[in-house]
Amino acid sequence: MPAQRALIRPTAQQLRLPLERPLVGEAFVTSDSNAEAVRVLAGWPDGVGSVLALHGPAGSGKSRLAADWAERLGAVPLNGAEAALVDPLELEGRPVLLDRAPDADDESLFHLINLANAGGGALLLVSRSAPRRWSVALPDLRSRLDAVRTVEIAAPDxxxxxxxxxxxxxxxxxxxxxxxxxxxxxxxxxxxxxxxxxxxxxxxxxxxxxxxxxxxxxxxxxxxxxxxxx
The missing domain is CATH 1.10.8 (Helicase, Ruva Protein; domain 3)
Structure with a gap:
């Protein structure tokens, strides 16, 4: 068994990871500031790519929009550094939401992107800045992030x-x-x-x-x- 697989990590079913959400029943308001992001997420995954990054300033509603997407698809919600607690193979073929994506370690993020690109799954990355601006050390991860499809949500109008x-x-x-x-x-x-x-x-x-x-x-x-x- 390779060294990196020697550690048995909790499965996604065993974890109860928090996902920030607003009050239940609060309507999401669509406007010029978020219409493109709403449109893209309503039809994604759509065969264009298995990894999508949703980015925008704090308080713009991106986490709420992503949470609605995750609920609709039954996606596994992860939050930043918590991605390291999950064995990526447990997520194979499943849609995954990674909020605060830049807080994830390079290795976890690399494995999640590879799994999504392998087919059958989808990975939605949520952050304040586009993936091309994230600071990472792994060259292979850098190239994958630079190729990620992105959609921006603007500050509230x-x-x-x-x-x-x-x-x-x-x-x-x-x-x-x-x-x-x-x-x-x-x-x-x-x-x-x-x-x-x-x-x-x-x-x-x-x-x-x-x-x-x-x-x-x-x-x-x-x-x-x-x-x-x-």
Whole structure:
């Protein structure tokens, strides 16, 4: 038995690996910022290639879109460095989702790509940057990553950011007026994390959510030391 196979690793069935997902029932909003990624994943695997990379900035919805894909196909969900815990041969012929793909070690990533390219399976890689920008040491892995088909998801546009804000408010049983949503969309960074932070700040103020209160929350985020001087 080769040295690299001497270690018996847990099978995919034995593992219970976490996959980050939003609240059940929360709709994924399609817009210009993600329409191409939605279209590609809806029809993939499609015979064009067995490995696909979905990349985009933090908070763009790529993990959510990938999780929907994994659920639809019954894919095995892996998260970054956890790929090393699975014997790749246990995944042969199965669709696999690897979120935070650059966090996987070179050997695990190399084996996963080879298995997907061998036929019968599929590997969806999720990351902030395209595979050609990942830092790897194995030359063979470098060449495989450079050849991976990619699709990009952009930062949330107004439509998506509005939906994110409404969802975060709904989680806290807050129903702001529509002009509050519009006010925040025009002023927030294009990030789901930023949207969640401002909603948390507004909820903590324990007052009806108006544009004036929204401005106060934004001021606090911009200058926490002067928050009491509004």
């Amino acid at each position: 107004d439509l998506v950011l509005s939906a994110i804000l409404r969802a975060r408010f709904a989680e806290r049983s807050i129903t702001p007026a529509e002009d509050v949503i519009d006010y925040l969309v025009r002023r927030l960074d294009r990030s789901a994390d930023t949207a969640a932070t401002v909603v948390e700040r507004l909820d903590a103020l324990h007052r009806p959510v108006t544009r004036i209160l929204a401005r106060q929350a934004l001021d606090q985020m911009a200058d926490p030391t002067g928050a009491d001087n509004d």
